[in-house]
Amino acid sequence: MWVFLNDRFVRKEEAVVSVFDHGFLYGDGVYETIRSYGARIFMRDQHLTRLRRSAEAIGLEIPIPHSQWPGLLHEAMRRNEVGNDRVDAYLRITVSRGEGEIGLDPGLCPRPTVVIMTKALQPFPSALSRDGVSLTVAKTRRNLPEALSPQIKATNFLNNILAKRESIAAGTFDSLLLNWRDDLTECTISNLFFVSGRTLHTPALDCGILDGITRSIVMTLAQEEGLPVEEGRYQIAALRQADECFLTNTSMEIMPVSRVDSFPIGNGLPGPLTRRLQARFTASRTRFLESVS
Numbered sequence: 346m347w348v349f350l351n352d353r354f355v356r357k358e359e360a361v362v363s364v365f366d367h368g369f370l371y372g373d374g375v376y377e378t379i380r381s382y383g384a385r386i387f388m389r390d391q392h393l394t395r396l397r398r399s400a401e402a403i404g405l406e407i408p409i410p411h412s413q414w415p416g417l418l419h420e421a422m423r424r425n426e427v428g429n430d431r432v433d434a435y436l437r438i439t440v441s442r443g444e445g446e447i448g449l450d451p452g453l454c455p456r457p458t459v460v461i462m463t464k465a466l467q468p469f470p471s472a473l474s475r476d477g478v479s480l481t482v483a484k485t486r487r488n489l490p491e492a493l494s495p496q497i498k499a500t501n502f503l504n505n506i507l508a509k510r511e512s513i514a515a516g517t518f519d520s521l522l523l524n525w526r527d528d529l530t531e532c533t534i535s536n537l538f539f540v541s542g543r544t545l546h547t548p549a550l551d552c553g554i555l556d557g558i559t560r561s562i563v564m565t566l567a568q569e570e571g572l573p574v575e576e577g578r579y580q581i582a583a584l585r586q587a588d589e590c591f592l593t594n595t596s597m598e599i600m601p602v603s604r605v606d607s608f609p610i611g612n613g614l615p616g617p618l619t620r621r622l623q624a625r626f627t628a629s630r631t632r633f634l635e636s637v638s
Contacts, residue, residue, distance in 0.1 A: 347424035349417055349461035354424060360460070367454050368441025372501025374458075375399035379418070380466050380595050381427075381434040385634035386418060387595065388558050395558070396438060399498045407440055408457055415635070421463040428463070435466040435596065439500060469597055474623070477603025477615050478518035478592075480532065482581060483508040487522040487530040490553045498555065505533040519592075521605065524553045528578045532592055535600070536560040539579075539610070540589035540618050549576040559593040562633060566625045572618065581605075589616030599623045 348360035368374035377396045380387050393414050400407050409417070418436055422428030427435075438461055445454035485508040488495070508520040512533075519532045529548050531537050536557040538547045545567045548554055564574050584590060590602035590610045599622055601615035 346462075346464065347421065349421055349459070351456075351459055354420070362441075362458055362460075363444040365444045365447070366441055366458055367443065367445055367451075368439070368458060368500055370447065371442075371449065372499065372503070373403070373451070374439060374441030374500040375403065375405065375498055376437060376439045376500050377498060378595060379436045379438070381422065381436070382630065382634060383430060383433065384419075384422070384428050385637065386415075386428075386434075386436075387630070388562075388633050389415065389418070389635045391558050392595075395498065396440070398496070400440060402494060402497045403499070404451060405440065405442060405457060407459070409459060417461060418463075421461045425463050427465050433466040434463050436461065436463040441500065466596060469600070473518070474600060475615070477601035477610075477613075479604040480519055480521045480602055480606075481512045481515040481517045482606055483511045483520035483522050485511060485520070485522060487524045487553045489525055490551070495550075495553050495555050509533045523581070526552075526578070527580050528552045529580065529584060530554050531557075535592040535594040535597060538563065538591050538593065539584055539587040540616060541583070541587050543618070544573045544575055545618070546575050546577065546579060546583070546587075549578060552578055557593060559595055559598065563593050563599065563622060563626065566622060566629060570621065570625060572622075584610070587611065589619045591615075591619045591622075599626055 346357040347354045348357055350360050375396060377392045379392045397407060422434045441458045442451055443454035443457045488504050508522050512520040521532050522530050524530050529537060530552050531554045538545055550556055567574050584605055585608045588611045592600045592602060601619050602610055603613050
């Protein structure tokens with residue numbers, strides 16, 4: 346595997362970051378995960394814009410100009426023989442505060458650390474999409490937005506990891522987190538939608554969720570399908586009474602949910618509107634791929 350580290354591509358064995366890096370010491374950094382369909386990257390500019398937005402929110406200057414990122418991402422795919430006719434690519438960009446003396450002052454780090462890793466994207470098993478997945482309502486609560494903005498894709502993922510441990514212990518696909526008001530928020534790496542009647546619902550941003558890129562696409566596609574979309578504050582009772590439920594993120598696209606804790610969603614199978622949106626997403630995704638140069 347080839348990894349881009351700071352200013353060059355190096356072999357995996359040489360991709361070493363200092364133990365004094367503040368990303369390692371304090372989780373002081375930001376990241377994005379991106380995918381390709383074949384050789385074309387999905388929502389490339391939106392992901393790069395969000396990376397820069399996250400960095401700006403923590404006062405971190407990304408040392409690579411925006412114009413250079415597409416070339417670096419494609420070089421990473423080419424070197425690792427992914428993002429082609431045979432296999433889609435999974436890419437992760439990480440930018441940490443960088444190496445510096447121990448202490449919380451960001452000024453201790455003269456230069457950020459930049460990493461690009463890529464590998465073959467492993468699709469989720471088709472049985473999950475066919476039958477739906479189960480969720481656990483986590484005891485861990487989503488971070489208070491005023492304490493740590495969910496719009497910052499930070500490398501400090503401990504809140505999500507604690508919730509993930511709960512789903513692993515319960516033997517479910519993932520955990521669903523509530524916020525400090527008992528409102529539904531999101532899962533550990535995905536946004537949440539549910540259907541009641543013919544209306545598509547999703548937690549509002551002020552519930553403390555990330556403004557997911559695939560979330561935005563699904564809302565657009567639903568409106569194009571003539572489905573009303575409502576962002577709001579909902580509690581677990583609304584989900585238990587829902588007809589359908591699904592999750593969204595870049596790699597899973599639209600993942601049906603069949604059960605939350607011991608409660609089946611609807612009839613316990615992926616519903617017709619979920620299937621309709623899955624088909625619409627598949628048919629429309631070329632709209633959201635980078636243009637062919």
